[in-house]
Amino acid sequence: MAVTIKDVARVAGVSVATVSRTLNGHSNVTEHTRSLVLGVVEQLRFVPSSAAQSMITRRTHTVGALLPDLHGEYFSELIRGIDLAARARGLHLLVSSSHGDAAEAAAALRAMNGRVDGLLVMSPHVNADFLWGNISDDLPAVLMNTRVAGGKHSSFAVDNHGGAYAMVRHLVERGHRDIAFVAGPESNFEAHERLLGYRAALADLLPGSSEHVLQGDFTQESGFRAGSQVVALTQRPSAVFASNDMMAIGCLSALNEAGLQVPHDISLAGFDDVPVSRYVNPSLTTVRARITELGGLALERLASTIEEPDRITPSHQTLRADLIVRQSTATPAAPRGNSS
Amino acid sequence: MAVTIKDVARVAGVSVATVSRTLNGHSNVTEHTRSLVLGVVEQLRFVPSSAAQSMITRRTHTVGALLPDLHGEYFSELIRGIDLAARARGLHLLVSSSHGDAAEAAAALRAMNGRVDGLLVMSPHVNADFLWGNISDDLPAVLMNTRVAGGKHSSFAVDNHGGAYAMVRHLVERGHRDIAFVAGPESNFEAHERLLGYRAALADLLPGSSEHVLQGDFTQESGFRAGSQVVALTQRPSAVFASNDMMAIGCLSALNEAGLQVPHDISLAGFDDVPVSRYVNPSLTTVRARITELGGLALERLASTIEEPDRITPSHQTLRADLIVRQSTATPAAPRGNSS
DNA sequence: CTGAAAGCGCTTACAG
DNA sequence: CTGAAAGCGCTTACAG
Numbered sequence: 259m260a261v262t263i264k265d266v267a268r269v270a271g272v273s274v275a276t277v278s279r280t281l282n283g284h285s286n287v288t289e290h291t292r293s294l295v296l297g298v299v300e301q302l303r304f305v306p307s308s309a310a311q312s313m314i315t316r317r318t319h320t321v322g323a324l325l326p327d328l329h330g331e332y333f334s335e336l337i338r339g340i341d342l343a344a345r346a347r348g349l350h351l352l353v354s355s356s357h358g359d360a361a362e363a364a365a366a367l368r369a370m371n372g373r374v375d376g377l378l379v380m381s382p383h384v385n386a387d388f389l390w391g392n393i394s395d396d397l398p399a400v401l402m403n404t405r406v407a408g409g410k411h412s413s414f415a416v417d418n419h420g421g422a423y424a425m426v427r428h429l430v431e432r433g434h435r436d437i438a439f440v441a442g443p444e445s446n447f448e449a450h451e452r453l454l455g456y457r458a459a460l461a462d463l464l465p466g467s468s469e470h471v472l473q474g475d476f477t478q479e480s481g482f483r484a485g486s487q488v489v490a491l492t493q494r495p496s497a498v499f500a501s502n503d504m505m506a507i508g509c510l511s512a513l514n515e516a517g518l519q520v521p522h523d524i525s526l527a528g529f530d531d532v533p534v535s536r537y538v539n540p541s542l543t544t545v546r547a548r549i550t551e552l553g554g555l556a557l558e559r560l561a562s563t564i565e566e567p568d569r570i571t572p573s574h575q576t577l578r579a580d581l582i583v584r585q586s587t588a589t590p591a592a593p594r595g596n597s598s
Numbered sequence: 599m600a601v602t603i604k605d606v607a608r609v610a611g612v613s614v615a616t617v618s619r620t621l622n623g624h625s626n627v628t629e630h631t632r633s634l635v636l637g638v639v640e641q642l643r644f645v646p647s648s649a650a651q652s653m654i655t656r657r658t659h660t661v662g663a664l665l666p667d668l669h670g671e672y673f674s675e676l677i678r679g680i681d682l683a684a685r686a687r688g689l690h691l692l693v694s695s696s697h698g699d700a701a702e703a704a705a706a707l708r709a710m711n712g713r714v715d716g717l718l719v720m721s722p723h724v725n726a727d728f729l730w731g732n733i734s735d736d737l738p739a740v741l742m743n744t745r746v747a748g749g750k751h752s753s754f755a756v757d758n759h760g761g762a763y764a765m766v767r768h769l770v771e772r773g774h775r776d777i778a779f780v781a782g783p784e785s786n787f788e789a790h791e792r793l794l795g796y797r798a799a800l801a802d803l804l805p806g807s808s809e810h811v812l813q814g815d816f817t818q819e820s821g822f823r824a825g826s827q828v829v830a831l832t833q834r835p836s837a838v839f840a841s842n843d844m845m846a847i848g849c850l851s852a853l854n855e856a857g858l859q860v861p862h863d864i865s866l867a868g869f870d871d872v873p874v875s876r877y878v879n880p881s882l883t884t885v886r887a888r889i890t891e892l893g894g895l896a897l898e899r900l901a902s903t904i905e906e907p908d909r910i911t912p913s914h915q916t917l918r919a920d921l922i923v924r925q926s927t928a929t930p931a932a933p934r935g936n937s938s
Numbered sequence: 939c940t941g942a943a944a945g946c947g948c949t950t951a952c953a954g
Numbered sequence: 955c956t957g958a959a960a961g962c963g964c965t966t967a968c969a970g
Contacts, residue, residue, distance in 0.1 A: 262947055263948060264947080264948095274947090274949090278948070279950095282949080306947080306948070307946085307948065309946090309948090310946075310947035310949090311948060313946095313948075314947085314950085
């Protein structure tokens with residue numbers, strides 16, 4: 259059986275209150291008593307029951323992270339950012355992911371209730387209103403890249419619209435006039451914002467042009483398929499803007515297989531700036547989504563909210579999304595309208 | 599204030615025992631009482647305190663995963679495998695990572711004590727003996743890719759030695775006689791096994807040849823540096839075997855920048871088969887480390903051990919590591935000993 | 939089938 | 955500075 263505070267008290271010949279005070283660093287304990295107790299704690303290898311502690315203090319020192327998915331470097335970078343910040347704050351991290359639909363996400367959310375002091379929620383489902391009904395009112399929460407309905411919770415987002423706009427401007431400045439866009443999942447808020455950024459830039463910078471959207475779902479496979487479609491076109495665009503890096507990498511693979519040289523034959527761009535994008539060949543022009551930073555900031559904010567629920571008023575911050583120009587985009591070599 | 603079981607009992611006009619029985623699905627509750635209680639639970643939005651529950655049942659329905667790092671797709675795939683299996687079993691997942699040294703890992707381990715019903719530990723530090731002193735004796739644990747000292751805990755590992763051996767054989771069969779190896783961190787058990795596999799294959803298949811080891815640390819950057827070193831050699835090897843995919847991808851980038859065509863000018867191979875390795879250009883010949891499967895199997899095993907601590911005897915399973923031949927390896931074009 | 943009561947392992951006023 | 959005792963929110967024998 260596990261050793262409890264009573265065992266320590268008995269062996270040390272003091273009361274459980276004194277053991278508790280010693281362990282919690284209360285000042286009113288004699289140095290003598292202190293070292294006596296600590297010795298017994300050591301000897302008995304006593305570890306306080308965190309369940310008992312959190313029951314009474316109403317603190318679990320744990321935060322939950324509700325994520326939509328776990329595929330790819332995007333999420334490992336996000337978790338890494340959260341984990342780093344959590345460790346610095348002495349918080350544990352409970353992750354929950356891979357929720358097929360809203361009902362599953364809601365269930366996961368409720369299951370977190372009571373196990374965590376606060377919640378980090380990334381739910382890019384366009385319609386994430388179900389969240390509100392499933393987060394208990396007094397549980398601190400911070401939203402990431404989630405469509406916010408105003409709301410009492412702080413939120414962080416990446417400037418998806420601005421980033422996509424900047425990428426299109428970059429391509430137009432390079433001389434591209436026919437820019438295809440590989441969209442993310444239709445029900446995904448971030449994907450939608452990026453699409454809108456593309457459209458807005460097209461309208462502003464290439465008035466009269468028509469959009470060219472290929473449907474993807476943020477996976478490499480869907481990027482590969484989009485690339486195959488591009489290859490098959492008679493009126494091939496001079497540039498492809500995939501709305502995340504994984505799709506760009508899948509697309510690159512399809513273009514290469516078809517014998518197209520990027521960026522000589524066709525330019526290619528992504529979004530997110532996952533670490534690997536710097537190392538593909540050619541290195542990928544993309545938009546930096548500051549993933550790790552996003553996770554870290556959200557955690558910091560959550561920690562502050564947990565510590566001072568009343569002092570903190572909800573804030574809504576949008577992180578800049580910078581253009582990162584690498585080798586995969588260039589001036590188009592051939593006049594547009596080339597057929598294969 | 600949060601609503602407790604007492605509130606439910608009071609409103610429903612029954613005892614807390616009855617509420618508890620209803621909620622825990624005990625059969626000895628009238629259908630009438632049951633629906634009455636459930637109605638009040640619904641109405642009051644009662645969620646039982648998991649702290650109180652786990653204090654009394656000694657079950658947290660949470661498992662902890664202690665990981666060495668979180669960089670790259672390797673870890674997102676691993677977490678994904680664990681998360682999927684955990685969800686299927688109704689278990690929560692507490693992750694802890696980024697431990698600089700043994701002391702930090704030990705502290706993390708102790709902090710998990712009491713918060714989890716069991717532990718998944720991946721600690722490829724060659725010297726992971728500190729683990730034993732910090733896992734409480736009666737806490738179920740399963741080790742992944744950790745040097746096992748026999749041990750009372752079940753373990754899963756990937757056949758790093760065999761996989762590396764198979765890769766060298768593949769390269770030798772393709773006609774390579776000078777195969778450089780990019781090693782992982784020296785203190786990493788897996789990295790060490792892969793190195794030994796390379797050496798063993800060299801000794802068996804290219805007797806008399808000398809090894810050619812470049813030091814890396816499993817990061818893309820270190821792979822890039824190794825690639826740069828290879829480029830600078832006058833006696834360039836005809837093939838480079840990077841001991842993980844991230845280093846291979848970094849290496850590929852360096853080779854490309856130097857104007858070398860893979861596999862025409864030099865063959866390149868990796869290890870792990872992270873998803874992106876299929877999509878780089880050329881696609882990467884590698885060894886499949888079954889990462890997601892590893893995580894899932896380990897979780898399953900842990901869950902079984904938690905449920906039936908006595909029925910389960912420790913098992914030690916090694917997963918096959920299959921060679922995956924893609925485009926990055928080919929027959930050397932030029933005779934060996936070419937200088938640039 | 940249901941309730942009163944003990945107890946899980948802690949923390950924290952309240953006394954002294 | 956230290957201890958006795960109440961109480962956190964549950965579950966589970968034990969009675970009835």
